[in-house]
Amino acid sequence: xxxxxxxxxxxxxxxxxxxxxxxxxxxxxxxxxxxxxxxxxxxxxxxxxxxxxxxxxxxxxxxxxxxxxxxxxxxxxxxxxxxxxxxxxxxxxxxxxxxxxxxxxxxxxxxxxxxxxxxxxxxxxxxxxxxxxxxxxxxxxxxxxxxxxxxxxxxxxxxxxxxxxxxxxxxxxxxxxxxxxx
Amino acid sequence: xxxxxxxxxxxxxxxxxxxxxxxxxxxxxxxxxxxxxxxxxxxxxxxxxxxxxxxxxxxxxxxxxxxxxxxxxxxxxxxxxxxxxxxxxxxxxxxxxxxxxxxxxxxxxxxxxxxxxxxxxxxx
Numbered sequence: 001x002x003x004x005x006x007x008x009x010x011x012x013x014x015x016x017x018x019x020x021x022x023x024x025x026x027x028x029x030x031x032x033x034x035x036x037x038x039x040x041x042x043x044x045x046x047x048x049x050x051x052x053x054x055x056x057x058x059x060x061x062x063x064x065x066x067x068x069x070x071x072x073x074x075x076x077x078x079x080x081x082x083x084x085x086x087x088x089x090x091x092x093x094x095x096x097x098x099x100x101x102x103x104x105x106x107x108x109x110x111x112x113x114x115x116x117x118x119x120x121x122x123x124x125x126x127x128x129x130x131x132x133x134x135x136x137x138x139x140x141x142x143x144x145x146x147x148x149x150x151x152x153x154x155x156x157x158x159x160x161x162x163x164x165x166x167x168x169x170x171x172x173x174x175x176x177x178x179x180x181x182x
Numbered sequence: 183x184x185x186x187x188x189x190x191x192x193x194x195x196x197x198x199x200x201x202x203x204x205x206x207x208x209x210x211x212x213x214x215x216x217x218x219x220x221x222x223x224x225x226x227x228x229x230x231x232x233x234x235x236x237x238x239x240x241x242x243x244x245x246x247x248x249x250x251x252x253x254x255x256x257x258x259x260x261x262x263x264x265x266x267x268x269x270x271x272x273x274x275x276x277x278x279x280x281x282x283x284x285x286x287x288x289x290x291x292x293x294x295x296x297x298x299x300x301x302x303x304x305x306x
Contacts, residue, residue, distance in 0.1 A: 001225050010224045017253065071221040121229050124236055125219065125251045152189065153196050159249075160199045161240035163192075168233070170188050 003113025004038060004102075007075045009121060011040045011098050014071060016126055018044030018096065023122070024132045027115065029104065031138060035084075036102045036109065038075075043095040052090040075100050082106035116171035119144065120164055127159035133171075135178060142178045144171065202245050211269040213247045213292055218263040220254030226261035227280060234281035235264070238288040247292060260303065266291050276301045 001007050008025060015023045020042035028037045047055065054060040058073040075098075076086040083103040090096040102109050119133050123146055133144040149167075150158055157163070217223070217232045232249070239247050257263060260277035264287060267273045274297055276287055283301060290296045 006224050010221050121232050156196045156199045162195045162199045165240050166192050166195050
């Protein structure tokens with residue numbers, strides 16, 4: 001993966017394959033604590049303790065198409081390369097929370113990349129799911145929820161290409177502002 | 183763009199979208215575009231391919247196209263993979279797609295009905 005936002009997309013796809021109807025994505029960038037953290041929390045099918053422990057082993061997968069599963073191991077590797085780590089907390093039939101943290105100043109930290117595209121892609125492919133995206137940068141917070149948006153849209157589907165285009169532009173501008181840009 | 187201004191814009195877009203939807207309400211003959219979004223697809227560039235497809239659909243005002251995803255199908259080295267399934271026609275799978283190819287797939291195959299043979303893997 002070239003950027004952290006692609007890991008976020010990949011991990012959220014796990015949530016959706018686990019049947020989640022609500023996915024919360026939280027990014028925290030904190031220079032004082034020198035931490036960047038990524039959290040993906042879902043209400044999907046969850047895993048028992050044993051499965052959750054095995055989930056970051058690349059030679060464990062529940063899929064049958066191939067013998068390896070690389071999503072979580074890649075994220076774990078990216079985090080550990082910066083002196084960070086990963087934690088997976090899961091309860092069967094309740095859901096799963098994946099949290100990865102990175103040392104922000106570390107030279108091996110991948111760029112966060114384009115979160116606007118990651119969120120737009122998720123909404124476009126999973127219109128029936130609710131996404132809540134929170135991005136904390138130092139002392140500023142941006143929050144985006146598809147629930148409110150769906151109310152505004154009335155009967156127009158949220159994955160309508162015109163709407164997705166608006167979401168992409170809205171997120172880009174909001175995240176620019178969060179970074180201090182105009 | 184302030185939040186209030188962009189919400190106003192969203193409502194305009196909603197009304198615009200609604201008119202297009204109403205014209206095609208009973209149309210079951212939709213073309214499906216399926217993008218591979220497994221770990222392999224994403225790391226090979228599937229997100230940019232998806233965004234290019236959605237942008238092209240928007241620019242061309244295509245209302246009879248649905249974009250969905252699939253996971254890893256075991257052909258990781260050919261990712262990003264894109265399937266085009268036209269009504270009553272067999273599935274066509276494009277391999278090693280990039281955003282530029284994706285736009286051409288929409289223009290030439292989805293709109294003009296011409297399969298781009300050199301980018302296709304037959305019969306999978």
